[in-house]
Structure formats: structure tokens, C-alpha cells
Amino acid sequence: MRNGxxxxxxxxxxxxxxxxxxxxxxxxQLTGLAQYKDPAEDTLFPEPLNGxxxxxxxxxxxxxxASCHTQQVRREGLGGDIAxxxxxxxxxxxxxxxxxxxxxxTTRFGPDLRNVGKRIPEADYxxxxxxxxxxxxxxxxxxxxxxxxxxxFDLHPAIAGQPSVDAVKLPGASAVPAGYELVPTLRxxxxxxxxxxxxxxxxxxxxxxxxxxxxGEGEHAK
Amino acid sequence: xxDDHSSFVEQSGASxxxxxxxxxxLQENKPEKPQGYAAFPLVILGVMxxxxxxxxxxxxxxxxxxxxxxxxxxxxxxKGGPVVPVLTQPMRGKKVFNQIxxxxxxxxxxxxxxxxPPLAGSEWAQGDEQRIIRIVIDGLHGxxxxxxxxxxxxxxxxxxxxxxxQIADVLTYVRQEWGNKAPPVDAETVTKIRAELGGRTESFTxxxxxxxxx
Amino acid sequence: MNPPDNQRTEQLDIDASTxxxxxxxxxxxxxxxxxxxxxxxxxxxxxNVPAFLSECAWFTHGRLSAAAESAxxxxxxMNAGLAFALWLMARLSLSTLRSGGWIMVAAVFWNSALTLGxxxxxxxxxxxxxxxxxxxxxxxxxLGSYLLMAVWIITTFSIRNTENVFASQWYLLGAAxxxxxxxxxxxxxxxxxxxxxxxxxxxxxxxxxGLYGLWFTPLALAAAYxxxxxxxxxxxxxxxxxxxxxxxxxxxxxxAGGARLMGGPVPAWVSTIGSVANxxxxxxxxxxGVNLLGTLAGxxxxxxxxxxxxxxxxxxxxxxxxxxxxxxxxFRGFAQTAQFTFIPVVRDWTIFYAxxxxxxxxxxxxxxxxxxxxxxxxSSLIRIHYGATALGTIGLVAGLGWAGWHQGQMLNDASxxxxxxxxxxxxxxxxxxxxLILLAFGHLAFAINFVFxxxxxxxxxxxxxxxxxxxxxxGAKA
Numbered sequence: 001m002r003n004g005x006x007x008x009x010x011x012x013x014x015x016x017x018x019x020x021x022x023x024x025x026x027x028x029q030l031t032g033l034a035q036y037k038d039p040a041e042d043t044l045f046p047e048p049l050n051g052x053x054x055x056x057x058x059x060x061x062x063x064x065x066a067s068c069h070t071q072q073v074r075r076e077g078l079g080g081d082i083a084x085x086x087x088x089x090x091x092x093x094x095x096x097x098x099x100x101x102x103x104x105x106t107t108r109f110g111p112d113l114r115n116v117g118k119r120i121p122e123a124d125y126x127x128x129x130x131x132x133x134x135x136x137x138x139x140x141x142x143x144x145x146x147x148x149x150x151x152x153f154d155l156h157p158a159i160a161g162q163p164s165v166d167a168v169k170l171p172g173a174s175a176v177p178a179g180y181e182l183v184p185t186l187r188x189x190x191x192x193x194x195x196x197x198x199x200x201x202x203x204x205x206x207x208x209x210x211x212x213x214x215x216g217e218g219e220h221a222k
Numbered sequence: 223x224x225d226d227h228s229s230f231v232e233q234s235g236a237s238x239x240x241x242x243x244x245x246x247x248l249q250e251n252k253p254e255k256p257q258g259y260a261a262f263p264l265v266i267l268g269v270m271x272x273x274x275x276x277x278x279x280x281x282x283x284x285x286x287x288x289x290x291x292x293x294x295x296x297x298x299x300x301k302g303g304p305v306v307p308v309l310t311q312p313m314r315g316k317k318v319f320n321q322i323x324x325x326x327x328x329x330x331x332x333x334x335x336x337x338x339p340p341l342a343g344s345e346w347a348q349g350d351e352q353r354i355i356r357i358v359i360d361g362l363h364g365x366x367x368x369x370x371x372x373x374x375x376x377x378x379x380x381x382x383x384x385x386x387x388q389i390a391d392v393l394t395y396v397r398q399e400w401g402n403k404a405p406p407v408d409a410e411t412v413t414k415i416r417a418e419l420g421g422r423t424e425s426f427t428x429x430x431x432x433x434x435x436x
Numbered sequence: 437m438n439p440p441d442n443q444r445t446e447q448l449d450i451d452a453s454t455x456x457x458x459x460x461x462x463x464x465x466x467x468x469x470x471x472x473x474x475x476x477x478x479x480x481x482x483x484n485v486p487a488f489l490s491e492c493a494w495f496t497h498g499r500l501s502a503a504a505e506s507a508x509x510x511x512x513x514m515n516a517g518l519a520f521a522l523w524l525m526a527r528l529s530l531s532t533l534r535s536g537g538w539i540m541v542a543a544v545f546w547n548s549a550l551t552l553g554x555x556x557x558x559x560x561x562x563x564x565x566x567x568x569x570x571x572x573x574x575x576x577x578x579l580g581s582y583l584l585m586a587v588w589i590i591t592t593f594s595i596r597n598t599e600n601v602f603a604s605q606w607y608l609l610g611a612a613x614x615x616x617x618x619x620x621x622x623x624x625x626x627x628x629x630x631x632x633x634x635x636x637x638x639x640x641x642x643x644x645x646g647l648y649g650l651w652f653t654p655l656a657l658a659a660a661y662x663x664x665x666x667x668x669x670x671x672x673x674x675x676x677x678x679x680x681x682x683x684x685x686x687x688x689x690x691x692a693g694g695a696r697l698m699g700g701p702v703p704a705w706v707s708t709i710g711s712v713a714n715x716x717x718x719x720x721x722x723x724x725g726v727n728l729l730g731t732l733a734g735x736x737x738x739x740x741x742x743x744x745x746x747x748x749x750x751x752x753x754x755x756x757x758x759x760x761x762x763x764x765x766x767f768r769g770f771a772q773t774a775q776f777t778f779i780p781v782v783r784d785w786t787i788f789y790a791x792x793x794x795x796x797x798x799x800x801x802x803x804x805x806x807x808x809x810x811x812x813x814x815s816s817l818i819r820i821h822y823g824a825t826a827l828g829t830i831g832l833v834a835g836l837g838w839a840g841w842h843q844g845q846m847l848n849d850a851s852x853x854x855x856x857x858x859x860x861x862x863x864x865x866x867x868x869x870x871x872l873i874l875l876a877f878g879h880l881a882f883a884i885n886f887v888f889x890x891x892x893x894x895x896x897x898x899x900x901x902x903x904x905x906x907x908x909x910x911g912a913k914a
Binding site for chain 2: 001002025026029030033038039075090092093206207
Binding site: 229230231232233234235236237238239240241242243244245246248249262263266269270273274276277280281284285286287288289290291292293294295297 | 447530598662665668669670678708712716718719722723743802899902906907
């Protein structure tokens with residue numbers, strides 16, 4: 001194989017075919033994916049992220065949370081995601097149209113976060129978790145092994161008799177020294193708003209298989 | 223490589239030019255008897271063909287016809303058009319219930335003792351539909367006796383919030399959930415009763431309702 | 437039997453023409469290897485000591501691990517790969533490398549852009565897309581610098597002084613072309629004109645698979661295809677299947693990206709295509725195996741005596757291990773346990789470090805004396821480098837592979853609390869850190885030797901390389 005032009009054209013064709021076959025096809029199939037209108041309630045799902053939550057999505061992105069956390073629930077039968085109550089159903093493409101950047105993650109050194117807003121409905125818990133993940137509540141650490149994001153919070157002297165409404169109360173050993181209070185910055189509030197908005201509850205028609213191919217012929221070696 | 227700490231240079235076993243020449247010759251002129259196993263090219267061909275064969279089967283089985291809405295390889299794609307689930311009346315009614323009624327009557331249909339009457343096992347819910355349709359459209363106030371307990375509260379009128387079909391759906395749901403057994407409610411019945419009520423906005427009392435129907 | 441002297445002189449010219457670009461690129465590569473390696477060690481320490489560097493937002497784990505990966509891949513990987521590719525293409529084209537000055541300018545721009553990109557990641561512009569974490573403002577700078585360097589791979593090929601084209605050159609040309617196209621497409625589809633929803637992870641998976649499979653692996657294969665016959669003096673076994681192997685490998689690898697998204701919120705066909713591709717690539721792996729292992733057969737003793745070939749042997753073994761891991765991860769039964777654990781990390785690391793980086797080490801030990809005219813000063817450091825690399829590599833693959841499987845089983849068992857999983861993995865993270873430190877020692881040994889062979893001041897007392905004129909290769913046996 002000596003012709004430089006032939007090699008160039010071949011290499012181009014290889015990549016062009018893979019781009020067209022995988023990326024272009026996926027793009028054309030999924031780019032028009034729109035919200036689903038519930039026939040009974042006449043509401044559109046998924047609901048878009050509220051403004052602060054969208055800013056929180058950007059904080060999630062820049063802090064690199066996706067390096068340890070995934071945001072994809074696998075279906076029943078492929079892994080233990082649903083058994084672990086990380087979701088009621090498999091995540092589908094429509095769940096992600098509400099986010100500008102979709103970071104589904106590749107490694108689980110931390111739990112899956114796709115429905116964390118459903119598991120932990122209080123902002124307070126998230127603030128404690130971000131400040132002092134090793135703090136224990138009832139003998140169990142809030143988030144064992146996770147780094148602390150205390151830099152998202154502001155430690156300043158407390159005004160006696162006028163504690164800040166947002167002040168984070170940390171349990172026991174991690175408690176803030178007397179006379180001081182720990183208040184979340186805007187980035188912390190945005191991040192927590194995002195995390196609390198992470199819940200895929202609507203049951204889209206495509207989320208449940210309504211017929212499975214006959215198992216007898218289907219189960220190939222793979 | 224020697225064992226002492228002397229310097230080291232890797233020597234080469236052939237010159238670049240000869241390397242190029244030999245390989246060019248190897249590529250151009252396939253030797254009559256290839257090195258090693260004579261049937262090797264056939265073996266490679268066989269390997270390639272069987273890989274393609276098994277891959278095609280796999281692809282046919284598990285690509286779900288390249289349907290963008292199928293996320294489970296075992297799933298068969300639907301025939302003809304997008305999937306719209308068939309929602310039964312109780313399913314639609316449940317959605318309405320979860321949006322509006324659940325706050326007071328609770329997900330268990332038990333209500334709140336002393337405050338909101340239960341719907342589960344309720345003789346009112348399973349009784350004459352004319353009464354409960356009126357309750358939903360115009361609301362209820364004052365004392366009411368449900369399942370041997372007394373309640374005295376006010377229920378909001380929902381006639382302007384809910385459409386006739388929605389009222390029929392939610393009542394059907396209530397009448398068939400939590401062990402309740404009562405016939406479903408039609409949207410036409412609701413429309414008829416709404417017409418009978420005219421423009422009435424005053425909420426009902428249980429005395430008044432007990433005079434209607436059976 | 438000995439080639440005429442003018443041929444030897446010509447080759448000295450070729451090597452001399454590549455000297456400064458190769459030294460600058462390799463020097464930068466080594467610096468990034470040490471820096472990136474250190475960042476990687478810090479990121480690994482953070483798993484055991486979460487409080488390590490956590491007070492400063494710049495070094496929070498997400499940003500630190502992104503920066504470490506980028507420094508290694510785009511710092512060490514690209515610089516070393518380009519140095520090797522430029523040198524090898526010049527050698528095999530029997531032509532000097534022109535415009536070394538432009539290459540050096542471009543290399544400085546590349547490294548500056550990379551530094552800016554890393555600062556961007558640390559400073560908060562991390563995009564969190566795997567291997568595309570650097571912020572938008574460095575894209576064009578990186579792409580431009582790369583093109584200014586890689587174009588010489590292609591031009592050198594086009595002005596070649598021989599009509600013969602060797603297998604390594606196909607792999608070099610392919611890699612040189614594929615990277616910029618993939619990088620440009622991925623950056624455009626993710627940042628310039630972003631696609632919507634789950635198409636983003638599909639683009640990222642396509643890019644990551646392409647970077648590992650169509651840039652790093654071809655460079656490692658180019659090194660193996662050249663250095664094995666070159667040092668052993670034996671032609672490649674069954675060489676006539678090499679072209680088919682190349683094209684088969686290219687086309688199947690290009691489609692394999694979807695397998696990384698198995699079970700994910702993407703249409704089922706995406707991961708099915710990826711699995712099929714990972715399965716089909718086996719034919720190419722077998723053919724390449726026949727080529728390389730066939731040449732090595734019966735000559736392993738001679739290969740072990742050569743430093744370069746020892747590294748190349750590691751690289752070739754890693755190529756097969758990586759193909760095996762890719763195949764296993766393409767099966768749903770295996771992937772269901774192995775996904776999201778150490779195992780895909782090991783798969784990527786096997787390709788990038790165990791296959792590509794060892795090949796570059798081997799190639800460096802071969803080409804640097806020829807390019808500088810000096811010998812390697814300390815054989816003991818070479819032994820340390822090889823020992824550390826071999827031990828660290830095998831340990832990491834075996835250890836983390838096992839740990840990953842255990843992790844996957846625990847993840848799928850709902851009765852195991854996440855805390856228990858974290859506690860079970862803690863010793864393995866420590867093991868990972870230890871292995872990285874071991875590898876870093878090897879890199880340090882290599883770097884010291886590099887300084888004494890390459891830096892003009894330090895190498896003054898390094899003995900000159902005595903390179904014997906190599907004999908002509910034996911013709912093909914009938």
C-alpha cells in the first residue's frame with residue numbers, strides 16, 4: 001500500500017463513516033426530542049431546571065463532580081441501580097433535555113446522583129454534606145470518602161442574637177467554633193438547588209418496555 | 223546489556239533501506255508457500271467471515287431496529303407510530319387525585335381523623351354518584367357523618383378547576399381504589415348534573431345531599 | 437553485506453535533522469510525565485485522605501483528576517507521540533525532516549496552550565467532559581499547534597526518497613490525520629455548536645475511544661512494527677496481511693465508542709454497534725498478533741537482551757490485554773458488573789500507559805542516542821526504569837482489575853451500604869497510589885538519563901554513541 005492519497009482517502013473514509021454512522025445518526029434521531037405532554041394532566045415533562053438550579057448545574061460541571069458520580073440509572077436486570085433505590089426506572093434520553101450540559105459520568109466512586117433530589121429532599125442535609133461529609137449523624141457519616149467543599153461556604157463572625165437564616169449547623173465534632181457561623185455562598189446555594197432538582201419521576205412511555213423479544217431465541221452468547 | 227554501570231546504546235539489526243525493500247517485496251509478491259501454516263490466509267478469512275456472521279446476528283437481535291426511543295436491547299420496537307399508553311379511567315383519575323385530593327384525603331384514602339373524612343370504605347364514595355358529583359362541583363360544608371364518625375369541615379368547589387371528564391375520572395378512581403367497589407362515573411352524567419345545577423356556586427350540606435338520590 | 441557508507445551518512449543526516457524538534461518535544465513530554473504523574477498521585481491520595489488539598493477550590497478532586505489526566509494525555513502523550521512520529525516518518529521516508537524550526541515553535545505553542553488549559557481547569561473552567569476538560573479558549577491554539585507539527589509528518593512522507601512504504605508509516609499517517617479531525621469534531625459538537633441532550637455523552641465516548649484507539653494505539657503499533665524487525669534483523673512474519681490488519685483495525689475501532697455507554701440513557705443501538713465493533717476488531721488483533729508475535733517467536737531471548745524490545749514486549753502484551761478488556765466490556769453480562777468501577781479505568785490506562793507509553797519508552801531508548809550522538813550514561817537507571825514500569829504496570833492491571841470486579845459486585849448488591857464499598861476500596865486506592873509512585877520512580881530514572889544524554893551541558897561527559905552500521909535485512913525465506 002504505497003499511495004499516500006489512497007491512505008489519506010481511506011483514513012478520511014474510516015472516520016467519516018464512523019462520524020456519520022454514530023454521531024450524525026444519533027444527532028438526527030435525538031436532537032428533536034421534545035418534552036412529553038402528559039395526556040391526563042396536560043403538563044409537559046420534564047420540567048426545565050429552575051434558574052438557580054441551572055446555575056448549580058454549571059457549578060456541578062466546573063467542580064468536576066462527574067469524575068466520581070454518575071447520573072444514569074440502569075434498567076432493572078442490568079445491575080442493582082433500581083434495587084439500590086437510585087431510581088424507580090431506567091433513565092431515558094428525554095430525562096436529559098432539561099440540562100444544557102449532560103454529564104452522565106463514567107465511574108462510581110460515589111453513588112449515582114440522578115434522583116438524589118428525591119432521596120434527600122432537604123437543602124439542609126446537602127449543605128451539611130458539602131461542608132463536612134465525614135460528620136456523623138447517628139453514627140453514620142454523611143458521605144464517607146467524599147472531599148469537603150467548605151470553600152463553597154463563608155465562615156464569618158456571627159452577630160449575637162441575629163444568626164443568619166442560612167447558617168449551616170454542623171453536628172458534634174465538626175461544629176463551627178463559637179461566635180462564628182458558616183453561611184453558604186451563592187455557588188453553594190445554586191449547587192444545592194440543582195441537586196434538589198435532580199429527580200426523574202415522570203413515567204414516559206419509552207421508559208418501560210411493553211414487549212420483550214422472545215427470550216428463547218434472544219439470549220445469544222453476549 | 224552489561225551488568226556494570228557503563229553506558230549503553232541499542233544496536234539495530236538491519237538498515238532502514240533494506241527493511242523497506244524486504245517488506246515491500248514481501249507485500250508485493252506473496253510467497254508461493256507463505257511462512258508457516260500454508261492454509262493461514264484461509265484461516266484468517268474464516269475468522270473474519272465468522273466474526274461478521276455472529277456480529278450480524280447480534281446486531282439484528284439487539285439493535286432494536288435503530289429506534290431512538292428504545293433503551294433496552296431486548297425490547298421489540300412498536301409497529302406503527304409513536305407509543306401512546308392507553309390510560310384507563312382509574313389511571314387518569316389517579317393523576318387528578320394525586321394533584322388535588324391527596325392533600326386532605328391522603329394517598330391511603332384514610333383522610334385525617336377528626337378533620338377530613340376518609341374515602342376508603344366510605345359509604346358516601348360508594349353510594350349514589352349524584353351526591354358526590356355535586357360535592358366535587360360545588361363543594362361541601364357543615365357536619366357530615368362518614369363511616370360512623372362525624373366530620374365538620376369545608377371542601378373547596380372544584381367545578382371550575384376540573385373538567386367534566388376529570389371529575390368523572392377521579393370519582394371512578396375513588397370508587398375503585400382501596401377496596402372500594404362501586405360502578406364508574408360517566409362524563410355525560412357529570413355534564414348532565416352540571417347543567418341541572420345551573421350556575422349554582424353555593425356549596426352543599428350533607429342534609430341537602432341526603433335528600434337527593436338514594 | 438554492509439551497506440555503502442553514503443547510506444549511513446544519509447541516515448546520520450536524517451537523524452541530525454530531527455534532533456532539536458525531537459529533543460524539545462521529548463523533553464517537554466518528560467516534564468509533563470513527571471508533573472502529570474505527580475498530579476495523578478495527589479488525586480489518588482485524595483481518595484484515602486479526602487482532606488488532602490481540599491481547602492483550596494483549585495485542587496478539589498474533580499478538578500485535580502481532570503487536570504492530571506489532561507496533563508498526561510495531552511502533555512506526555514501528544515508530545516512523545518509527535519516526537520516519535522516525526523522521527524520515524526523521516527527515517528522511513530529516507531528524507532530529512534524539514535522546517536524543524538516551525539516544529540519547535542509549534543511545540544512551544546502547544547505546551548503553552550496546554551498550560552493555559554490546565555490553569556483553566558484549576559481555576560474553574562473545567563468542562564467535565566472526559567479528556568475534553570480544558571476550556572474553550574485553548575481549542576484553536578491546541579489545534580493550530582498540532583497541525584503545524586503534524587503537517588510535517590505528512591509532507592515528509594510526500595517527499596519520500598523511496599517508493600517503498602512500510603506498515604509503520606500507514607499507522608503514523610492514520611494517527612496524524614485522525615486526531616485533529618476527531619478533536620475538532622468533538623469540540624465543535626460539544627462546545628461551539630453544542631448538540632442537545634444525550635448526544636453529548638455519545639460524542640464524548642466517540643472521542644475518547646477514538647483518541648485511545650486511533651491515536652495512541654496506532655503509534656504504539658507503529659513502534660512495534662518498526663522496532664521489532666529493526667532490532668532483530670528479521671522481517672515481519674506474514675507481512676502481506678499487515679495492510680488488511682491496518683484497515684480492519686481502523687474501521688472497527690472507529691465504531692467502538694458506543695460500547696462505553698452500555699445500559700446508559702442512549703438508544704440501545706448505540707451500545708450495540710459499539711459491542712459489535714469491539715467484537716469485529718478481533719480479526720485485526722489476531723492478524724497483528726501473528727505479525728508481531730510471529731516475528732518474535734523463537735527470538736524472545738534476543739528480544740529480552742534489548743532494552744527497547746523489552747519495553748515493546750510489554751507494549752504488545754498490553755495491546756492484547758486492552759483488546760481483551762474491550763471485548764469483555766462489550767458483553768452485557770460482564771459490563772453489568774464491571775461498569776463504573778476500576779475496570780474501565782484499567783482498560784483506558786492499559787491502552788494509554790501499558791501499551792502506548794511503554795512503546796514510547798522503548799522507542800526513546802532506541803532513537804535518542806541516534807539523534808544526539810551520545811550513549812545512555814547509566815545502565816542501572818535503565819534497569820530501574822524497566823523494572824519499575826514492568827512491576828507497576830502488571831501490578832496495576834492485575835490489582836485494580838480484581839478490585840474493580842469486587843467493587844462492581846458490591847455496587848450491584850443493594851444490601852451492601854455505600855460506606856462499606858468505600859471502606860473496601862480504600863486499600864485499593866492506596867495500592868493505586870503506591871503503584872503510581874513506583875512508576876514515577878521509573879520516570880525519574882528515565883528523566884535523569886534523558887538529561888545526561890540530551891542537555892548540552894550535562895552530556896558533555898557522556899560517551900559518544902558507537903552505532904555500528906547495521907547489516908542488510910535477510911531476504912524473505914522461501
